[in-house]
Amino acid sequence: MSSDFDFGGAVPPWGRSAAEYEAFFALSNVSPSARILDCGGGPSSFTAEWSSNERYVVAADPIYRFSTRDFLADFNRTAAQMLAGMRKARERFKWDYYGSPEGVVQRRRDVLTAFMADFQAATRSGRYVSACLPELPFRSESFDLVLCSHLLFLYSAEFDSAMHLCSLREMLRVGREVRVFPLLDMDGKPSAHLGSTIQLLRMSTHVELVPLSFEFRSGDSNMLRLTH
Numbered sequence: 001m002s003s004d005f006d007f008g009g010a011v012p013p014w015g016r017s018a019a020e021y022e023a024f025f026a027l028s029n030v031s032p033s034a035r036i037l038d039c040g041g042g043p044s045s046f047t048a049e050w051s052s053n054e055r056y057v058v059a060a061d062p063i064y065r066f067s068t069r070d071f072l073a074d075f076n077r078t079a080a081q082m083l084a085g086m087r088k089a090r091e092r093f094k095w096d097y098y099g100s101p102e103g104v105v106q107r108r109r110d111v112l113t114a115f116m117a118d119f120q121a122a123t124r125s126g127r128y129v130s131a132c133l134p135e136l137p138f139r140s141e142s143f144d145l146v147l148c149s150h151l152l153f154l155y156s157a158e159f160d161s162a163m164h165l166c167s168l169r170e171m172l173r174v175g176r177e178v179r180v181f182p183l184l185d186m187d188g189k190p191s192a193h194l195g196s197t198i199q200l201l202r203m204s205t206h207v208e209l210v211p212l213s214f215e216f217r218s219g220d221s222n223m224l225r226l227t228h
Helices: 018-024 046-052 068-088 101-121 161-174 194-201
Strands: 035-039 056-060 145-149 177-181 206-211 222-227
Touching (some): 046 056, 046 101, 068 101, 145 161, 194 222
Parallel strands (some): 145 177
């Protein structure tokens, strides 16, 4: 699968919606008053959608230093490669949620539109912070919940074990709980960093692998949950 989704070491601008976050982060049990950080949020519309419902959400990603024009140009380049890759590797996915490769691309385009509208309107609100793991510009315990979607473990070839461990510890520093999805790498295999990272974290952290009802890539149906 990796050759079909190889972006030369870069993380593509491929955002998810609030409904998707709610599914693969199992957010139904999160308090309405929870302070949430979307770490590596990219062009996801989760922050926009939950903020519109008066939920406290901040998104952090280095791409927030760029403009909406940059986001759109990067998306258009990414979409063609993603569509071709999904069509070629179609049997490796479960299509009950999205319907088709074309349905995925359209959903991503809708997400980008919602994100860009909020990003432009929220410039002064502080909802979008240009920041990069493994160092976050937030005080310790600033958040009740930190989410990390489609970054750690997925990009196992780009980030080594030390980067994974440092990033997770940093998220635990700024948040009381951390949830990470997915846990499979770009090849659709369990990340080579997962086992050793969990083993080291268990010395000081409660670690839980949470089974999910959401599954798009075959076998990709667990979330990592860390609590102090």
